Amino acid sequence: MRRTLRVAAYAVVVRDGQLLLARSRGENGVLEWVLPGGGMEHGEDPYDTVRRELEEETGYLVEVTGFLGVDSSRRTLPGRLRRPVDHHGLRLLYEARVAGGELRHEIGGSTELAAWQPLDAVPGLVRIGLVDTALRLWRERPAGGRLEAGRG
DSSP: OEEEEEEEEEEEOEETTEEEEEEEEOTTSOEEEEOSEEEOOTTOOHHHHHHHHHHHHHSEEEEEEEEEEEEEEEEEEOOGGGOOEEEEEEEEEEEEEEEEEOOOOOSSSSOSEEEEEEGGGGGGSOBOHHHHHHHHHHHHOOTTSOOOTTOO
């Protein structure tokens, strides 16, 4: 079985009780809310990745204010010629604040809308699980930067 590793960096940006999110079309074609961020380019520092991705997806220039933790996932994905791929995703989660720029939507990228969402409305949004993981890291701030397994 072929193996792949994808490393990405995302940011939790909270301002005035609202969370900055981006919307994209998921694998199943459904629109879902995601954290702004994305994959590292070869040789790129993850700190630079998160700043670049935030500007691309939201129009904002951000200052990274802290490292929240790591989310690691492993799953089998369909590959070419129906051969499965053992995929490992490593997502680095940062906290950031808006330092400049203006909110805009990404054109021709992986997201199609950027918006502030009230924190108390996030549970009712169609969203990927990483949003919940990131908010838990932001709220709980575990010393090791990792959430306890089995907690919902």
